[in-house]
Amino acid sequence: MKIVIVNSLYAPHMIGGAEISTQILAETLASTADVHVLTLGGHNRAGGVAEERIGGVTVHRLPHANLYWIGDAKRRGVLMRTARRLTDLYNPRMTKTVRELLSQIRPDLIHTQNLSGFGAGIWTAAAGLGVPIVHTLRDYSLLSPVSSPIKNPLLARLYALASAGYSRRVTAVVGISSHILRRHTDAGLFPHAARRVIPNAVEGGIAASAKDFDRKPLHIGYFGRVEPEKGVRELVEAAMSLPPDVVERIVVCGEGSLRGKLAESCRHDGRFVFPGKVKPAEARRMMAEVDVSFVPSVWEEPFGRVIIESYQVGTPVYAADVGGIPDAVWNPDEFLFPPGSAAAIRAKLLSYHSLPGGEKRRIQEACLKHCRGFTQAALLDRHLNLYDETLAGGGYAAVATAVGQVH
Template structure:
């Protein structure tokens, strides 16, 4: 089988989890298929398409056909970023370039991912070749040109009206969580597509870290961007309100606009540590050293990668009941809490602190078992099943999730 994956960026150009997950998918599929990736480079049209092989995957870096390369987005203002995203609504130059490259590759199936810089219009180019299209939803960029669609409901509605027309060419749509899939289908996108939920695979070995389950003062961790929408301020407030016999150490690992302010506010409390952004191996080590980690996001996270990463080292996670997070959490009834509430976080810290050692051991074993549903082997099996159904013209009558139902 020859598969073409389309994504805005591809390694070594990585902005966030979407690029990581796309690379994992491409390299996993390369073990059983001829995989090509169409992506955008920072070079001009005069240089043409650059081809290279990366870990068994043929990568085609196409000149960007927009106001600027998406890899330079951090250096652009809001108006420029919005204007570039609006050009995604109709970009005939990009559509034609993609059509020509697909015609040359002759794939059996096309699997699109994030399309910022390409534009959803490339679905019409692909459809003209009579090749089935699968699309994976990894963010909300099809619903709004700026920020989160929740913050821009009118703009999101207008934007979705255009992308929904293009989405009629898609044969099957995948959500990395039941929430993100429902958000898009409720907005009218992918009306003719079969639907399925396939969570991201999260790389990393699965092995329990040694823990002193009988210890009472807790070591708490947070790993991610330190921004208002991540709920870090509420976590700091909750932990700071508790005595040293309940909370011994709080590691806030990452960078962001709130880091300096939060670190300054905690300077009189030696329990708080702000190590900044660290390498993945170091973050994994610190995750394993924590007794419990928190993911207190207040915005609709498409997925909860850091939750699975924490489970892989045997550390349980309390997280907010928003977005795609519930699909990733073990025992949602116990380990979820409402967003934006320091009081709710404080209650969960006290709840975990009161657990006997036997319960903590049981929870660790359950977390290790739970994260096995997010391996590359599981990812491969689910995608091959989806591709077989799509190529055979089959449909999924309902959304099938890996770890829950659409809510």
């Protein structure tokens, strides 16, 4: 089988989880298929299409045909970024380039991912080839030209209408969570597409960390961007309100606009540690050392990668009941809390503190078992099944979650 994957960026150009997940998917599929990736480079038209091999995958880097390359987004203001995204609504030059490449490669199936910089119009590039299109939803960029949470409902509605028109050509749509899939289909996108939920694969070994389950004062951790939408302020407030015999140490690992302010507010409380951004291996070590992690986001996270990373080292997670997070959490009835509530986080801290050591050990074992549903082997199996059914003409349930949880 020959598969073309399309994504805005590809290794070594990485911004976030979408690029990581796309590379994992491509290299995993390369074990059983001829995989080509179409992505955008920072060069102009004179440079043409550059080709290279990475991890068994043939990568085609197209010159960007927009106001600027998406890899330079951090240097641009809000107006320039919005204008670039609006250009995605109709970018005939990019569609033409993609059509020419698809005609040369002649894939059996096209699997698009994030399309910022390409534009959803490239779905029309496959129209004359008779090749089915699968699309994976990893963010909300088809719904709005500005970042989520959506700040301009009218502009977002017009943008979503354009995306919906193009999406009529998509054969099957995949959400990395049931929430992100429902957000798009409720907005009228992918009216003719079969629907699936397939969570991201999260790399990393699965091994229980050594913990003193009978020690009562808790060591807790937060790992991620230290921004208002991540709910870190509420976590800090909740932890500060509890005495040292309940919460003994709080690690807030990551960088962001709130880090300095939060560190300053905690300067007289020696329990707090703000190590900043660290290498993945170091973050994983710290994650293994805490008793419990918190993911207190207040915005609609598309997925919950850090939740699975925590489970992989044997550390349970309490998380906000928002976005795609519930699909990733083990035992959501117990380990979810309302977003934006320091009081709810405080209650969960007291709840976990009160558990006997034997129960904490049982929870760790359950978390380790749960995260095995997010491996590369599981990702490969689910995608190959989807591709087989898509090529055969469909015939599967409209929405089937991969891990047995739909919220």
